[in-house]
Amino acid sequence: MTLGAGVIRSQLRMADGRKIRYYDSTAATRTASDQRPEEPQPPIGEMRLDLLTNEWIAIAAHRQGRIFLPPKELCPLCPTTGDLLSEIPDSSYEVVVFDNRFPSLKNPESSWHLPEANGLVTEIPSAAGICEVVCFTADHGSSFGQLEPQQIRTVVEAWRDRTRELSNLDFVEQIFPFENRGEEIGVTLAHPHGQIYAYSFLPPRTEKMLRVATEYFAENNRVLLDDIIAREINDEVRIIAKNEHWIAYVPFAARYPFEIHVAPLVGVPDLATLSDDAADAFPTIAKEVLQRLDGVFGIPMAYIAAWHQAPVKQGRDVLRLHWQITSVRRAPGKLKYLAGSESAMGAFIMDMKPEQSATQLREVVLT
Amino acid sequence: MTLGAGVIRSQLRMADGRKIRYYDSTAATRTASDQRPEEPQPPIGEMRLDLLTNEWIAIAAHRQGRIFLPPKELCPLCPTTGDLLSEIPDSSYEVVVFDNRFPSLKNPESSWHLPEANGLVTEIPSAAGICEVVCFTADHGSSFGQLEPQQIRTVVEAWRDRTRELSNLDFVEQIFPFENRGEEIGVTLAHPHGQIYAYSFLPPRTEKMLRVATEYFAENNRVLLDDIIAREINDEVRIIAKNEHWIAYVPFAARYPFEIHVAPLVGVPDLATLSDDAADAFPTIAKEVLQRLDGVFGIPMAYIAAWHQAPVKQGRDVLRLHWQITSVRRAPGKLKYLAGSESAMGAFIMDMKPEQSATQLREVVLT
Numbered sequence: 001m002t003l004g005a006g007v008i009r010s011q012l013r014m015a016d017g018r019k020i021r022y023y024d025s026t027a028a029t030r031t032a033s034d035q036r037p038e039e040p041q042p043p044i045g046e047m048r049l050d051l052l053t054n055e056w057i058a059i060a061a062h063r064q065g066r067i068f069l070p071p072k073e074l075c076p077l078c079p080t081t082g083d084l085l086s087e088i089p090d091s092s093y094e095v096v097v098f099d100n101r102f103p104s105l106k107n108p109e110s111s112w113h114l115p116e117a118n119g120l121v122t123e124i125p126s127a128a129g130i131c132e133v134v135c136f137t138a139d140h141g142s143s144f145g146q147l148e149p150q151q152i153r154t155v156v157e158a159w160r161d162r163t164r165e166l167s168n169l170d171f172v173e174q175i176f177p178f179e180n181r182g183e184e185i186g187v188t189l190a191h192p193h194g195q196i197y198a199y200s201f202l203p204p205r206t207e208k209m210l211r212v213a214t215e216y217f218a219e220n221n222r223v224l225l226d227d228i229i230a231r232e233i234n235d236e237v238r239i240i241a242k243n244e245h246w247i248a249y250v251p252f253a254a255r256y257p258f259e260i261h262v263a264p265l266v267g268v269p270d271l272a273t274l275s276d277d278a279a280d281a282f283p284t285i286a287k288e289v290l291q292r293l294d295g296v297f298g299i300p301m302a303y304i305a306a307w308h309q310a311p312v313k314q315g316r317d318v319l320r321l322h323w324q325i326t327s328v329r330r331a332p333g334k335l336k337y338l339a340g341s342e343s344a345m346g347a348f349i350m351d352m353k354p355e356q357s358a359t360q361l362r363e364v365v366l367t
Numbered sequence: 368m369t370l371g372a373g374v375i376r377s378q379l380r381m382a383d384g385r386k387i388r389y390y391d392s393t394a395a396t397r398t399a400s401d402q403r404p405e406e407p408q409p410p411i412g413e414m415r416l417d418l419l420t421n422e423w424i425a426i427a428a429h430r431q432g433r434i435f436l437p438p439k440e441l442c443p444l445c446p447t448t449g450d451l452l453s454e455i456p457d458s459s460y461e462v463v464v465f466d467n468r469f470p471s472l473k474n475p476e477s478s479w480h481l482p483e484a485n486g487l488v489t490e491i492p493s494a495a496g497i498c499e500v501v502c503f504t505a506d507h508g509s510s511f512g513q514l515e516p517q518q519i520r521t522v523v524e525a526w527r528d529r530t531r532e533l534s535n536l537d538f539v540e541q542i543f544p545f546e547n548r549g550e551e552i553g554v555t556l557a558h559p560h561g562q563i564y565a566y567s568f569l570p571p572r573t574e575k576m577l578r579v580a581t582e583y584f585a586e587n588n589r590v591l592l593d594d595i596i597a598r599e600i601n602d603e604v605r606i607i608a609k610n611e612h613w614i615a616y617v618p619f620a621a622r623y624p625f626e627i628h629v630a631p632l633v634g635v636p637d638l639a640t641l642s643d644d645a646a647d648a649f650p651t652i653a654k655e656v657l658q659r660l661d662g663v664f665g666i667p668m669a670y671i672a673a674w675h676q677a678p679v680k681q682g683r684d685v686l687r688l689h690w691q692i693t694s695v696r697r698a699p700g701k702l703k704y705l706a707g708s709e710s711a712m713g714a715f716i717m718d719m720k721p722e723q724s725a726t727q728l729r730e731v732v733l734t
Contacts, residue, residue, distance in 0.1 A: 048619055048620035048721075049619075049620055050618070050619075050620040050622070051579075051591065051595050051618075051619065051620070052576050052579065052580075052591070052592075052595070052618075053572070053575050053576060053579060054575075054579050055620075055713070055714075055715075056620075056714070057620040057621070057622055057715045057716075057717055058714070058715070058716045058717065059716075059717045059718075059719075059720055060716060060717070060718060061718065061719060061720055061723070104708070104716040118579075118582065118583075118586075119583055119586065119587070120583075120591075120594055120595070120598065122598070122619075174712075176707070176708070176711075176712055178707035178708075178711060179707070180706040180707050185704050185705075185706055186702065186703075186704025186706055187706075195707065197707075197708055197712075197714075199712075199714060201714075203708075203712035203713055203714035204712070204713030204714065205420070205711065205712050205713040205714075206712065208420050208421075208713075209419050209420060212418075212419065212420060212421050212485075213419075215485065216485075216486055216487075219485075219486065220486070224418065224419070224487075225419075227487055228418050228419070228487070231487060231489070251417070251418075251419075252415055252416075252417075252418065252489075253415035253416055253417040253418070253422075253423075253424040254424070255417070255424055304706060304707050304710055304711055306707055306710075306711030306712070308711075324711060326710065326711070335553065336553075337552050337553025338552075338705060339547040339552055339553055339554075339671060340543070340545035340546070340547050340562065340564075340671050340673055341471070341543070341545075341564055341570075343671050343673075343693065344543075344545060344572065344671055344673030344675075344691060344693070345541075345543055345564075345566075345570035345571070345572050345573065345673070346422070346570055346571030346572040346575075347422075347423070347425070347564075347566060347568075347570035347571065347572075348422075348424045348425070349424075349425045349426075349427060349471040350424055350425065350426045350427070351426075351427060351428065352426075352428060353426055353428055354415075356428070
């Protein structure tokens with residue numbers, strides 16, 4: 001199957017039935033079969049409603065057994081070579097996406113439905129959704145920001161493909177590609193990779209952004225993120241990178257010492273609807289932003305890089321695609337912790353002005 | 368000034384003008400004056416609206432200079448002795464509350480007002496509010512859970528006094544007494560202490576709980592937390608401690624490996640309206656809960672202990688006082704991190720069932 005930018009997708013099955021998809025920028029025959037013994041699949045978890053906030057909490061009790069920071073020779077995300085039978089049966093790959101072996105959310109039975117989330121809901125639905133792992137490169141020691149532009153372009157095509165396909169599942173409400181990077185934020189595998197969560201409910205933050213953007217549209221007949229970007233362009237002081245199709249800025253009210261939003265200049269609901277031109281222009285701004293981030297303290301910066309997309313079934317006229325990068329590092333030896341005010345009250349306290357972190361990011365000399 | 372349980376409050380000024388209040392269970396004369404040179408006060412910060420979520424972010428750019436984990440002989444929360452001129456001028460104390468030297472929120476000028484939080488708000492109000500520090504004991508090496516019941520009772524009286532007094536400030540919307548414990552969550556001072564934040568806006572979590580409880584009341588003519596407690600009593604499996612006036616349970620949809628809610632059996636809006644009988648019965652259940660928490664892994668557990676109260680000016684008929692303790696430790700060497708799903712989407716994934724952590728907490732043998 002050929003996707004945008006000439007990327008070829010090959011889909012295979014792993015020994016235990018999970019799917020793996022190879023994304024290749026040049027012709028490649030992907031037929032290697034998974035030589036590992038078939039392992040039993042973990043059961044689907046459950047979801048409970050937090051009654052005080054009407055928010056769903058997914059419980060995946062089988063995840064405690066996950067492997068923790070294995071050395072390179074045991075890395076499950078490296079290609080299969082010699083004795084190492086990894087998650088990727090082939091001996092090489094460009095980009096792969098496979099079903100997570102320890103999924104927080106799983107494909108539910110066909111009769112599954114989400115109970116209405118209000119009042120004293122005691123029904124416990126199974127934790128419906130999809131969790132996938134995205135390996136950005138076969139090179140264990142690399143990182144997303146160090147990839148060649150062509151390689152990032154292939155990752156974008158994989159994200160777009162997954163967004164399109166997961167949008168067709170009737171139980172999926174929101175699709176969330178993201179990357180956790182760095183031990184400081186609990187990453188358990190060092191190999192450069194991201195994840196995709198397809199939720200069967202609207203995550204609380206999406207729900208809130210949807211409400212705010214809907215109200216804004218009703219009052220102004222304009223899309224909120226369009227106006228935010230116009231304002232950032234006007235203010236100029238928080239912009240850290242720009243090209244013909246994208247803009248990167250520290251938001252006016254950043255929550256983290258280093259927070260960067262990267263958005264297409266022509267707004268779209270999600271990665272699936274992003275133009276090929278914008279997709280082609282993403283790798284250069286992504287590399288610049290991540291190099292600036294690593295350059296601030298001269299050490300690899302731990303971050304969460306999150307794609308906010310419009311939900312699959314609603315709000316597609318008011319919510320807009322953007323990439324949010326947040327880092328908890330506020331100085332070489334210091335992290336920002338989410339303590340009482342942030343964690344229990346949701347009220348963020350920032351130690352640094354957004355204009356200050358934007359200046360630091362702009363002043364990094366790129367190599 | 369004599370408060371409940373015979374606690375005597377003495378209020379003095381520090382050298383730089385900040386207020387300090389001593390709370391004593393027995394007659395004590397508090398007149399020691401602050402011998403330190405007067406230091407300039409940090410300026411008030413600012414608040415910006417996160418336009419995507421309509422949430423206020425407080426920016427306190429002066430806080431980067433805070434002292435980090437000083438040794439006992441330099442502890443600013445120990446009593447003043449010999450060369451150490453600490454924040455507490457007296458050479459002994461039971462419980463003190465003083466204005467935070469590095470406040471995230473400060474008393475604003477009288478003309479201050481909060482702009483309406485909707486749309487593209489670019490007004491930047493000053494970060495109005497009050498931040499206080501609560502020293503639980505003069506004993507540097509102790510902890511809240513190790514205090515004598517009488518001492519905890521005095522702390523409760525201090526919390527009640529502060530809630531009452533801060534409620535009278537016209538710019539205050541929400542009062543939040545809390546404790547961060549443990550280096551794992553970024554605590555910068557080891558001395559047993561908590562904090563009180565009085566916000567000039569409704570924190571996002573309070574706002575959400577208010578909306579949910581208001582809707583529940585409109586539909587059922589009942590208070591949500593009353594019904595939640597009735598259900599916990601009925602289910603029984605998540606209860607970990609109980610006395611005549613209080614109940615402690617792991618909530619049905621806990622977000623953290625160890626999360627405990629402690630609520631009075633007769634619901635009240637806040638600490639100021641808590642009955643003396645309930646206040647008297649709090650120390651024993653607080654001690655039991657915290658001893659169980661420390662007992663799970665046999666090591667002092669890092670936690671955030673947060674008092675949720677009804678807001679000062681609204682929702683006092685539907686929101687109820689409760690004490691929420693959350694711990695990120697899921698095993699002796701393992702923490703739960705808030706990664707992509709929790710941090711960027713607000714969607715919590717739990718590795719453990721609430722009934723499992725409740726069982727572990729109940730099985731701790733108390734000494």
